[in-house]
Amino acid sequence: MQRSATIAVLVENEAGVLARVIGLFSGRGYNIDSLTVAPVDEAGKLSRITVVTSGTEMVIEQIKAQLDRLVPVHRVSDLTLEGPHLTRELALIKVTGRGEHRVEALRLADAFRARVVDATTESFVFEMTGNAEKIEAFLALMRPLGLAEVSRTGAVAIARGSSALAA
CATH class of the missing domain: 3.30.70.1150 (ACT-like. Chain A, domain 2)
Structure with missing residues (x-):
């Protein structure tokens, strides 16, 4: 059964990070329904990427696990599962x-x-x-x-x- 997931990813704000995140999706054939990114801390060292995607529960879990393994990623959060947002x-x-x-x-x-x-x-x-x-x-x-x-x-x-x- 397919579900939509809104995933927030806290990453280092440096060149190439967004390309690596997007590459993870495209390389495995995952679809991105929506994507936003912007710096979120005062020093400009961290950015927040919000990705809306869809897939089976197993695919969503794979996406989160693979995002979490990327080097510049600090935290991955599936807002659709973690409570009201x-x-x-x-x-x-x-x-x-x-x-x-x-x-x-x-x-x-x-x-x-x-x-x-x-x-x-x-x-x-x-x-x-x-x-x-x-x-x-x-x-x-x-x-x-x-x-x-x-x-x-x-x-x-x-x-x-x-x-x-x-x-």
């Missing part, structure tokens, strides 16, 4: 149109708490954060109104409560 994405969504379509796009954006970050006489760019399902629902409603372009981040995730991913 928050996951968010950011999307910039361009909608083009005139008249009623513009009015409807603004009304729906307000209902979804999307912010207008750019506007012309023929288009809007909305900024939206939320889980993937919320963003997908908004995009589905925007398609008939003139959805022109979408730029999305990957998922970022963090455990709820006092537990923390630390070196």
Whole structure:
């Protein structure tokens, strides 16, 4: 049975680390549904990689074990198994149109708490954060109104409560 896994990986912030992590996935034929990476400590020595992938329980366990063996990796955490966590994405969504379509796009954006970050006489760019399902629902409603372009981040995730991913 397949499951989705959100895996947080704390690594050294150095050249080539991301390539090694990605190589682990591609070399074994594992799929990456979403990937984000950024420095997370004050000195800039550590980065956090958040990978969303899917597979059988055995495949997910293999991924985690192989990630844990990579030299620059400090910690691997499967947030989907370790308790409640928050996951968010950011999307910039361009909608083009005139008249009623513009009015409807603004009304729906307000209902979804999307912010207008750019506007012309023929288009809007909305900024939206939320889980993937919320963003997908908004995009589905925007398609008939003139959805022109979408730029999305990957998922970022963090455990709820006092537990923390630390070196």
